[in-house]
Amino acid sequence: MKLFELILLLVLIVCAISVACTRDLLTSIVIFMSYSLVMCVIWVLLQSPDLAITEAAVGAGVTSILFFVTLKKIRAIRKEEQDESKEG
Secondary structure (H helix, E strand, O other): OHHHHHHHHHHHHHHHHHHHHOOOHHHHHHHHHHHHHHHHHHHHHOOOHHHHHHHHHHHHHHHHHHHHHHHHHHHHHHHHHHHHHHHO
16 A cells, blocks of 8 residues: 555655646646646545545536636637737
8 A cells, every 4th residue: 555655645646746847738738737647646545535526526627617618718818919910
């Protein structure tokens, strides 16, 4: 069991570093979701199911949806700006 916990902690560190180093925003969001899910498993192993449910709902759920919506709106704004610059 200790080996599994160590692997989870290493995956957590790799996720945190890769989110910071990734240039593509969509990839960063997906890695952030995986980070939250790994944290959820760690909370379960620490016998704290209330925090695990909260991490899964807020970290992997609501926050990721907000990131996806924001990313979609940002790309839509950039597309509109590019269309306007081509016309002008």
